[in-house]
Amino acid sequence: MVRTAIDRHVGRVSLVRVFSGTLRPEQIVHVSGHGLADRGHPDHDADERVAHIYSPLGATLREVPYCVAGDICAITKSGSAETGDTVSARDEPLLIAPWEMPEPQLPVAVVARSRSDEDALARNLARLVTGDPTMRLERNPETHQLVLWCMGEAHADVVLDRLRAGGVELDTEPVRVALRETFAAASKGHGRHVKQSGGHGQYAVCDIEVEPLPTGAGFEFHERVVGGAVPHNYIPSVEKGVRAQLERGLLSGHPVVDVRVTLVDGKAHSVDSSDAAFQAAGALALREAAEKGQVSLLEPVDDVTVRVPDGYVGSVMSDMSGRRGRVLGTEPDSAGGATLVRAEVPATELVRYAVELRSMTSGAGTFRRAFARYEPVPAHLTNELRTAHPGPTS
Template sequence: MGDRNGTVTQAPDRVREVADPEGLRNVALVGPSGSGKTTLAEALARASGALSRSGRVEDGTTVSDHDEIEQRQGRSVQLSVVPLDWDGLRINLLDTPGHADFLGELRAGLRAADAALFVISAADGVDAGTRALWRECAAVGTPRAIVLTHLDAVRADFDEMVALCRDAFGGADPDAVLPLHLPITGEPGADGHPPVTGLAALLTGQVVDYSAGRREVRPPQDGEVARLAGARERLIEGVIAESEDEALMDRYAAGAEVDAPLLVTDLEKAVARAVFHPVLVAAPAAVDVEQALGTVEVLELVARGFPTPRERALPPVTTTDGEPRAEPACDPSGPLVAEVVRLASDPYVGRVALVRVFSGTLRPDTPVHVCGHGLADRGHEDHDLDVRVGALTSPFGRHQRPLGQAVAGDLACVARLTGAETGDTLSDRADPLLMPAWELPDPLLPVPVRAHGKADEDRFSQGLAKLAAEDPTLRVEQNPATGQVVLWCLGEAHRDVALERLRGRFGVRVDTEEHRVELRETFAGPAAGRGRHVKQSGGHGQYAVCEITVEPLPVGSGIEFVDEVVGGAVPRQFIPSVEKGVRARAAAGLRGERPLVDVRVTLKDGKAHSVDSSDAAFQTAGALALREAAQEAGLRLLEPVAEVGVTVADEYVGAVLSDLSARRGRVLGTEQQEGGSTWVRAEVPERELGRYAVELRSLAHGSGAFTRRHLRHEPVPQQLAARMLEAAG
């Protein structure tokens, strides 16, 4: 690895098609925002010949030109694909966003990839957010190699960064994270920081020298040999410790020389099994160099050390009725099983789906079955439909290159996949199959929206539906209690992108408003009320009188109605009318629009008229009696309370507990978790959780996550209730 020059060719207009999954590598670029993932993707594309030195393909497109929002914000907000050819292989790079608000895009990328390049800026170190991204990869067993960028920054230190990575990512075995190369530095510049001019490959003992402005491979010089010796020995021991060849350790311990090709083979196997994570160096910023420092070494590791699609365990497959099926093999001739990784709307083509083929071969103009099940709680109802696949293309920024087919293991963009949503399964119409969608993060930031004007109202619902179909991490809720349409987002950045897509893609302008929680009321104490509805205006009149008592009940009891009328004071046929009037008045609210709950209403007595009494009259009398009783007893305001589970790094537990207390929360307990984190369980008023998704992230420096579940309504403290009622008018 790192001892050969790659062959550079200009990107063709049509993608070279792959017939065998062995010729494919699907690699996710993972790392925090600002680590240099997209810059690295462009450098790898240049090194392979997919981009010119200027960083553009023939139509002027660059890797980062695929989304106008990304260009304006200067960061990745969605998953994108950069296909390139290297050493006879097709490498599909999946550039994932590093911001926590786009975690769904990261998980989609990991679902489509078979390995990951974990990109870290040596100038920024390893923070809580970087550790969280690593855990995302570990949770799905993704093989990873670490790529350090920005080593030329003044505050960057290679040895310190390797130590940080070993401590953060090595777990119980720090030697599972070791460098494959050591940087060779030149004379310090004006800032006093020496530039990286080459790489010393520890396994092969060769040096890749860029000091002359081009890539040259040479033997190490006398001053470099001693520095390499200790690091090389440590790397060899780390590789052998993870080797499947038990005899190799015995040979090495006995002093036998281990051949470099054998070490490389064992390294590749350890990387593919996700038990060893080599550290590489790349300096991709120089756009005038075809093969920037470290890019060939990264491509060689991907080509020779990362697993093929055949080596990946496929997600489980069932019938659309939920019956388990045998796991399909990654075989181009097998049954078709593919998955929609993400959707995007193109103003000229319409809806375009990025699809990962797990089994079989996907061809243009072919009928397929599309189904999606299990996301009804997010507003995505189960659906099954037959559609015809449109044209297949391979994406590269805004540039789309025709693709004749996509075999098992490959990625392709599919046009006109009508009715499909992100996470849907594509299969043969004669044998419909279903893959469960990857686990989605729960959107916990509420953003109420309304149409900006009359012209937007007609497109409002349709635009929201299209937006939710593209992004399953976005939940659209029509809250009947408050009358608000709420977009539940992962954070403020996610919110901003969603609103901009509504305007730009779907032509819908919206206004946001303050989120309202569902407030209720109950009686402050027992009371009695009399309702009298008597009207005589000539002819048939209205006559009904009823007397009730009301007493508060425990939280969650609802409305109870009890009949204790004796002697027929209220005729039997009108007792249900009184109950109906009471329940209708309670649902509408006695002051404002807050429903009345948790009371027992007892009908004690009343009067009727043989001619003028009616169902409507007794409904009105029941409502009047309830209102009079409320004036006597007074009402208490109730607010919704949620059960909250917060997972946070141990060093921020104190800050989180103090913050929950400030939110009127009741901490019910804490529990130590693996990896230096703590789980905190609390009950918190939902009114205090409106921006908690954003504020927890800031409070815990990116290490916090939480869940929420509605529990019940509870009385609001009197002073706060008075302020809330005054604010509500």
């Protein structure tokens, strides 16, 4: 499958190059696509009937009786065919190794201007992703942004122009990076949720201690309540309230990680206490602990490998330092004539790196990135990053 596009009038149009045999109308074929699941193209296998075969000539399609080896033809209305798929005989299914597609590294966040445009945006994006394996579509569950990963500015401009040509009114917005928060030191919090509005009220009081844990340790909840100050059946309610507040964040709306919370004391009422009241008290106690203690902002750090011609190594390494990156080393590329620069760089510094690296190396540099871990943000940059990358609940 050379390319698949979706025409608004004809539907799905797939250009097929025949490597062996003859493709004929009304023939049942096997369509197979594997190896691009990370780009939003799930692996798939399906048997389909080829209704008609066309010879493309510019923007027109001329129907032909068959297509022989060496020719390129077009088939329409396939239900599953995507760019890079293999079309083979149903009784002898084959799979040609998928093309080596470059990884898109330039994120562009798009948002529909109105609710009426949201459906049109979803339809048009589905069409573009079907025909363009160099583009990746991501709905970030943490920042709640719809992000298109493109090859570069020219690619992004083409994608946005096609979306607008399809009748979609949209805007772009700055890409936000998913940050984290954590406690930098131990703290204590007191949560009191007491309301009386006639009839049964709400009554719950709890005291907690919060301690930081090592990076990647996650969340722990313990209790050291003495004498039944908090009834046993309400202790899970406190934990539930604390967990909910950790997800919502404390100072900037980013999730809180790597902490241990211990319930040490509290009070309950025989009539007015409830599960909901102790959930609210747990959340209030955690917020007070954050106000009294030290909450640090964490940012994701990526492992980055940059491939550049030898003459640009110095410029790339100097630029990495300016991005708060740590250069881990360099080594010759096995293909020759280039050098691999390995570094660890905060993800907030890489949002536009695809464009800037291309400019720095006259288009000759490429890079790969992979998440490594979260690290504390330098104190002098905390407010700047909180403003530039707000959490979804801030």
